[in-house]
Amino acid sequence: MRLHFARLLATGLLFAAAAAPAQDYPNQPITMIVPFAAGSGTDAVARIVGQKLGERLKQPIVIDNKAGASAQIGAAAAAKAKPDGYTLFMTTNTSHSANPSLFQKLPYDPIKDFTPIARVGELPFALVVNPSLPAKNMRELLAYAKANPGKLSYATPNSTSLVASETIKRIAGVDVVGVPYKSSPQAMTDLVSGQVQMYVADFGSGLTMMKSDKVRTLGVTTAKASPLLPNVPPIGESVPGFDLTSWNGIFGPAGLPPAVADRINRELQVVLADQDVQQKLAALGFQVWPSKTPDEFAKYVDDQLKHWTTLIKQAGVRAE
Known part of the structure; x- marks a missing residue:
């Protein structure tokens, strides 16, 4: 009887220890790592969502931009953080869907090293060119590229830009040279100056x-035209079968207590339903699409990993 009571007591203490962090969470500022530079689309979304989420949690959320290596630097830092809810990671399909097929070796595992908390939404992209090019539409651009093989270059600061550009190349049968960049703002700056001629840019950093x-x-890379650019047609009208977008979500390190993940998810539901937040995100072209639970987001992440693996294989992109 005493042994049985001791076991019950030990079990109760374990449950109490697990619940304790969630009961008084949070009691200090929270860091949200963003694996892209300040001024990028994901950074803009993180600052809008982070500010309102901090108000809900009654603790400031500090954005920590750890850009570089196609989101690998930020992802590795987030994966190694203490799983206590004080380090969050807002990222995209770059780190969790595309990188496993774009790189032979990663400093993190997109599934094992993270706790999915919530999908936030999607960020559309659009193909932009330097005005010095004679092409006024996609058909003219593709015709010009075919007539000038290897003479055009495109900027690629993230996986969506890379895979979108390479998919266009494969389907349309054109030869365009990719130039890697560390950040979206830098890629746009070089496009404007004529250092590169093409760039598939996210609305968040490039809409202006x-x-x-x-x-x-x-x-635009989506199947339908964007209300923010109503006169710009989908790329799929000129490149049949083309349809690509970028998802955005929040993770914690692996081992994050379920109660903490659930708490953050619940607060995010309120944040993303806020009209002011929705209006600010809509101005970026961002489409709010939250997952209802961490488990729903986890399944989505797994499905997207498979989807992007297929996309990259079809695009013919080889792992570095």
């Missing part, structure tokens, strides 16, 4: 330029 005369926007 897309609406200006400093670049020419030829097509």
Whole structure:
């Protein structure tokens, strides 16, 4: 009887120890790692969502930009962080869907090293070119590229830009040279100056330029036109079968207590339903699409990993 009571007591203490971090969470500032540079689309989303989430949690959320190596630096740092809820990771398909097929070796495992918390939404992209090119639309661009093989170059600061550009190359049968960049703002700067001629840019960092005369926007990567660029047709109208977008979500390190993940997820549901947040994100072209539970997001991440593995294989991109 005493042994049975001791076991019950030990079990109760274990449950109490596990619940304790969640009961008083959070009691200090939270860091949200973003694996892209300040000014990028993901950074803009993180700052909008992070500010309101911090208000809900009654603790400030500090954005920590750890850019470089196609999101590997930020992902590795987040994976190694203490799983206590004070280090979060806002990332995209780059680190968790594409990198496993783009690199032969990664300093993290996208499934084993993270605790999925919530999907936030999707960020559309568009193909923009330097205005010096004679092409006024996608068909003219593809015709020009075919007539000038290897003479055009495209910027690629993230996996979506890379896979989108390579998919266009494969389907349309054109020869365009990829130039890697560390950040989206740097890629856009070089496009405007004419260092590169093409760039599949995210709305978050590039929408202002897309609406200006400093670049020419030829097509959006989604299957339907964007209300933010109603006169810009989908690339799929000129490149049949093309349809690509970028998801965005929040993770914690592996081993994050379920109660903490659930708490953050619940607060995010409120944040992403807030009209002010939705309006600010809509101005970036970002489409709010939260997952209801961490488990739902976990399944989505697994499905997207398989989807992007197929996309990259079809695009003919070889792992570095």
